[in-house]
């Protein structure tokens with residue numbers, strides 16, 4: 001490996017984000033105003049991701065997109081989803097409160113994940129108060145409490161809430177387990193009918209999951225549903241598979257369709273099939289370069305070529321008998337199939353049990369609404385993290401460490417390695433002396449040996465210097481917020497929302513972002529104090 005052709009992991013970057021990074025001084029201005037480090041989110045990119053999924057779904061198929069809130073805590077994303085008219089998938093009391101505060105009508109909220117008794121009680125209270133909120137209309141704020149008046153009823157079905165005639169409006173509860181289903185029936189009370197989806201798991205050829213009700217317990221599900229028809233408004237089956245393997249999702253669809261048919265026969269009227277999330281991101285701009293990097297990394301683990309791993313890290317590979325085995329911790333970075341194509345392929349896939357008709361056809365013919373819960377697909381490329389170079393040093397073994405003002409958990413969960421190249425944004429005050437390409441490790445600010453931001457070597461076009469800015473691409477999904485800790489008592493980085501306007505970029509605090517003026521065409525003069 002020569003210095004003139006360093007291994008690269010070029011990131012795919014949205015044109016809007018690229019324009020922001022290329023705008024002289026834009027990143028610098030954001031950090032000067034709000035402090036470094038900082039997370040930046042780009043709601044316009046979220047809106048574009050949404051438009052691409054909608055383009056695939058708009059084919060006469062009834063559908064609902066539920067933004068999976070847990071992917072990022074950004075309020076700007078939640079408000080953008082609300083403004084765009086889609087639904088939201090929340091998985092905690094705090095996410096639920098945030099969704100209501102952002103203006104989501106309870107009928108546009110779905111709750112997934114394991115819930116616990118206290119949360120279930122909260123959810124029933126929200127359902128009961130749905131009618132109260134509906135009269136206040138969108139955008140009303142309700143504080144953070146969700147405890148409601150237990151005497152109020154679930155609101156009746158209305159066109160405005162999107163509820164169908166056979167199912168009441170209110171938060172849809174996507175049930176994770178049998179205990180939850182039974183508990184809901186107990187808590188629901190006589191006057192309530194709770195909209196429920198039943199999440200299944202244990203499909204043939206799918207790795208075991210801790211979530212959902214195993215298929216073999218489905219008889220028990222039908223028993224509970226049948227015993228509580230007055231309290232549980234069964235809307236259909238759901239699954240969520242975290243796999244990029246198309247066959248797995250298709251088998252799950254097939255199993256759910258068969259059970260939906262059985263539900264019709266048993267006198268239920270399910271009208272939803274929820275296919276969950278798991279639609280992949282595309283991180284790399286150059287799959288060949290990625291493969292070449294990983295090859296070089298594997299060689300280096302065997303002691304060949306330039307060392308590329310910090311501190312004996314093997315990235316999940318096993319070294320055995322002069323060979324490298326196993327699956328690395330970063331394998332998802334190699335994906336090249338975008339979410340909209342994954343979705344299109346699933347909808348177009350022929351179903352053997354349905355005479356080869358496609359999933360989309362079967363759903364449309366049966367008036368089965370296809371719900372999906374994309375998280376990472378909606379925020380793909382819609383966030384970056386900026387940090388400043390504090391200093392550069394060399395270690396005893398000659399490695400170059402670029403020390404930043406953030407820690408590893410700010411940009412990635414500890415067990416994952418970020419395998420796209422960060423970008424070096426030179427400090428405008430620096431003269432452009434050129435050191436030539438250099439391979440470095442990025443180090444965090446926490447006084448622990450393990451606080452290396454990259455355990456693999458990263459090449460920059462020149463040696464970074466104090467005051468330069470490093471941009472981590474594509475950190476919106478499960479990177480910014482998933483494991484950020486305050487071990488060294490540094491405050492968590494602020495989150496900022498960036499909007500492109502004619503003539504430049506506008507940056508505000510995430511919680512202050514107003515989606516009203518979203519869109520590249522329909523932008524008017526800045527509005528102040530609206531809503």
Ligand SMILES: *Cc1c(COP(=O)(O)O)cnc(C)c1O
Pocket residue numbers: 068070071089112113240242276277278279373374375376377
């Ligand atoms: C996390 C989660 C999602 C979102 O998954 P992505 O892979 O981000 O699309 C959707 N549904 C459920 C039930 C989840 O737990």
